[in-house]
Amino acid sequence: MTKPVRILSTLALKGAVGSLAARFEAESGARIDADFAPTLALLERLRGGEGADVVILTKEALDDLAARGTVVAASCADLARSYVGIAVKAGAGHPDIATEAALRATLLGARSVAYSRLGASGIFFTQLIDRLGIAADINARAKTIPQGFTAELLVSGEAALAVQQISELKLVGGVEVVGPIPRELQSPAVFSAGRLAASNNVASSDRLLTFLASPKAVPALRESGLEPFSP
Structure with a gap:
């Protein structure tokens, strides 16, 4: 064999x-x-x-x-x-993330954002919120995981938004991918x-x-x- x-x-x-x-x-x-x-x-x-x-x-x-x-x-x-995207729990409204200003407002208005500190998407997101000047506000309410699928925190109700590679967000049932973070803000x-x-x-x-x-x-x-x- x-x-x-x-x-x-x-x-x-x-x-x-x-x-x-x-x-x-x-x-x-x-x-x-x-x-x-x-x-x-x-x-x-x-x-x-x-x-x-x-x-x-x-x-x-x-x-x-x-x-x-x-x-x-x-x-x-x-x-x-692979691009980093944002997901919400299935049935939830899809927030506006089409522009840098809209993304910034959406992140600031979210009850909690889930992201992974260890993966490539988490490293990118950490740099992004720092660049947008909202790191302290986001991290005060963020749910971070060492590894795994951030969208699982949507299903459990621990977060309102999940950030990760789109291919990883799609592996979790019961969530919907809103779309990619504006591509001009990220390199694939x-x-x-x-x-x-x-x-x-x-x-x-x-x-x-x-x-x-x-x-x-x-x-x-x-x-x-x-x-x-x-x-």
Whole structure:
């Protein structure tokens, strides 16, 4: 039996990887064994010696691992761009976030905003509210989580707005994605995949990387809220 391909992936790709796993197994005969966490948490686990075959991280993090020789540079592929968005509990009114002024007013008027301090979206949001001059006001009422899905705090009633990568917001039932934070305020995160140099499952890992970067993966990536690089 073909050995499973062990993946350590950022949360933003959880929906896409989950929906593509069965098709990859049917085509290749190799099963995907995936674990998902924020990029910073995954880097810490890798530094601690945890093994895997394939990693899906922010492009910056993957490029750094490739430069260090931890990831095989020739195996790296950019998969998708991802934007940070805002969600509300299903049935709640959709606030105006179309412009910088509208977003600022919406954030200031919210009972509580949920965001993650560890993920790429949380790092971006921390910088954004500081740039908008509203960090103290937002953080006085914010609900922050170390990792996981911020939209779960909408379902529990702990927050009125949730901020995270759109692909992560869409994984939580009972919520509605309002839309992206105005794109002129953010640069998209780029998520990339590569094979760890220590992998002993090279052939299946490389087949998976080719599959994820191919047109076959585009519908699942797009449906999950990401913008694929592959045409």
